[in-house]
Amino acid sequence: MKSVYFVVGARPQFIKAAPVLEAMKAFVNITVKLIHTGQHYDFNLSELFFQELNIPTPDYQLNCGSGTSVEQYVSILQKLSEILQKDKPDMLVVFGDTNSTGAASLCANLMRIKLAHVESGLREFDKNIPEEINKIVTDALSDLYFCPTQTAVDFLNKSNISGKIILSGDPVLDLLFANKSKFEDIKILEKFNLEKGKYIFATCHRQNNTNNRSALESILRIFAAAPLPVLFPLHPRTKKAIVEFDLSNYLEHTNIHIIEPIGFWETQSLIANCDKVLTDSGGVIKEAYFHGKYVIVLDKQTEWVEVINEERGFVCGPDFDLASKYLKHQITNEPLKHTLGKGDASKIISKGISDYLLGI
Numbered sequence: 434m435k436s437v438y439f440v441v442g443a444r445p446q447f448i449k450a451a452p453v454l455e456a457m458k459a460f461v462n463i464t465v466k467l468i469h470t471g472q473h474y475d476f477n478l479s480e481l482f483f484q485e486l487n488i489p490t491p492d493y494q495l496n497c498g499s500g501t502s503v504e505q506y507v508s509i510l511q512k513l514s515e516i517l518q519k520d521k522p523d524m525l526v527v528f529g530d531t532n533s534t535g536a537a538s539l540c541a542n543l544m545r546i547k548l549a550h551v552e553s554g555l556r557e558f559d560k561n562i563p564e565e566i567n568k569i570v571t572d573a574l575s576d577l578y579f580c581p582t583q584t585a586v587d588f589l590n591k592s593n594i595s596g597k598i599i600l601s602g603d604p605v606l607d608l609l610f611a612n613k614s615k616f617e618d619i620k621i622l623e624k625f626n627l628e629k630g631k632y633i634f635a636t637c638h639r640q641n642n643t644n645n646r647s648a649l650e651s652i653l654r655i656f657a658a659a660p661l662p663v664l665f666p667l668h669p670r671t672k673k674a675i676v677e678f679d680l681s682n683y684l685e686h687t688n689i690h691i692i693e694p695i696g697f698w699e700t701q702s703l704i705a706n707c708d709k710v711l712t713d714s715g716g717v718i719k720e721a722y723f724h725g726k727y728v729i730v731l732d733k734q735t736e737w738v739e740v741i742n743e744e745r746g747f748v749c750g751p752d753f754d755l756a757s758k759y760l761k762h763q764i765t766n767e768p769l770k771h772t773l774g775k776g777d778a779s780k781i782i783s784k785g786i787s788d789y790l791l792g793i
């Protein structure tokens with residue numbers, strides 16, 4: 434019997450891990466355990482996703498919580514190493530690029546435990562972004578690389594890393610391909626007083642934007658001046674920044690409809706029925722692509738280059754004029770190529786883990 438420990442901690446990782454955990458059930462010779470670092474702890478950022486996506490209760494809760502990147506790394510390294518020391522699993526599986534990912538990868542390496550990374554090989558090429566550091570650390574240390582795109586595979590091949598590289602696609606898209614009925618329901622629009630195709634779905638929480646007053650103000654101005662009402666689920670980091678930077682007047686603006694962070698299926702329904710998407714979230718960029726919605730990227734770059742190359746989005750950063758221009762843009766009529774995944778990523782990933790561990 435082999436044992437694999439999945440480490441998750443933040444909202445995007447619960448979503449990526451859910452279909453892979455389910456797919457691992459087919460491999461009866463592998464024991465799977467789940468560790469939650471506690472990086473996200475609010476109900477709407479954590480427990481809600483466990484409930485909606487039927488993720489089993491974690492076997493271990495580290496309760497590491499918020500803090501600086503250094504504090505989060507130190508706390509995760511300390512608490513995770515105690516578990517790994519005691520249980521000695523054969524492999525750790527990490528997802529994406531959060532501080533939970535980077536810290537768990539480092540811990541696995543220091544404790545000589547094999548490491549698999551889901552969402553390998555992506556880069557934003559800016560070392561000021563904490564997620565970029567987590568990507569670099571994890572890709573430097575992994576043994577098994579699951580890449581969402583061919584671009585990611587090509588990047589790793591050029592990087593001379595040692596390990597096995599597998600093109601898997603993105604497991605979040607598995608959830609979307611398999612559950613279309615869950616976001617075809619438009620009752621949700623009544624809940625938020627919206628009309629199909631007549632609103633913009635927006636998110637903003639990346640540190641480049643929330644730690645910089647002029648970037649954040651520019652983004653709020655984009656929302657206020659948008660040609661359609663903007664529905665804006667507000668991340669706690671952004672909420673704090675808006676208050677600290679004395680920008681709270683935008684929260685009262687008639688074109689900006691603030692709501693609490695929402696769950697996965699409500700988010701998908703709201704993206705599927707909107708006109709366009711404004712976001713700095715990598716996850717939401719992918720989801721907009723899947724739903725065929727034009728996405729205006731409020732960050733200076735994106736790792737999801739396929740979306741831009743296929744002219745399904747544009748990188749505007751917090752630039753008011755550029756974003757206002759692209760809010761009027763019409764999306765291409767070309768059929769979607771589904772270059773980010775075809776709905777079978779979790780099958781490929783679970784088989785890849787099993788083959789690696791069983792030496793196939």
Ligand code: UD1
Pocket residue numbers: 443444445472473474475478499500530531532533563564638669670673714
């Ligand atoms: C993290 C990830 C980011 C991911 C995002 C999804 C890193 C470096 N960033 O960013 O890649 O897109 O998760 O949301 O790991 N907070 C709460 N409640 C919570 C969690 C956080 O109020 O449950 C507040 C705290 O004030 C905290 C701040 O949000 O300081 C930031 O949280 P943190 O987990 O550090 O990063 P995110 O911005 O969520």
